[in-house]
Amino acid sequence: MTQKELGIASGLNESTVRNYELGNRSPDEDTIFEIANALEISPYVLSTPNPVSAASSLQFLFAIEKTLELTPTVIDDKVYLEVSSDLDVDDKTVAPLNNLKRMLSHCATMYEKFTNNEIDEDTYLL
Incomplete structure (x- = not known):
């Protein structure tokens, strides 16, 4: 789909779509919804994640799973991120991992330092 076609399908100007693509402007939530509908995808795919909310944290985890092929695994009631055994390891994969x-x-x-009171919360959160 071209920028012009996306603009028509979502009710935006072609130049507006171009500016979003180039990162010159950011769409508001309603516009993200309209673009996502035009592309027939979830608006979460186009949204900038905010790790403060549970939904956005999940969005981060899904992105990690997709790009690095790490999957959540539960062992003894603890959740770990596991590298897929089917992973085709090459230079593009090894560096990010x-x-x-x-x-x-x-x-x-x-x-560990924070929980052992070796550093304060401000230092931990840096």
Whole structure:
């Protein structure tokens, strides 16, 4: 679908659609809904996630699952993110997974320090 076709289907100008695509402007929630309807997709696909809400947190998890093929797994009533055994590991996959592993390891270290009162909440949340 072209920008012009999307504009017609969603009631927007072609230039408005172009500006959204380029990141020059951001659509409001109603506009996201109209664009999503025109594309026949969920508006959550087009929304910018906000990790404060449960729905947006799930959106982040779905994005992680899709891009890094990590799936939630429950073991002994604890939820873990597991790397798919079907994962075709190549350079495009390894770098993001290594970065995520490094960041999660740092997060776990900081959480442990916070729960052991070695750092305060402000330092933990940085």
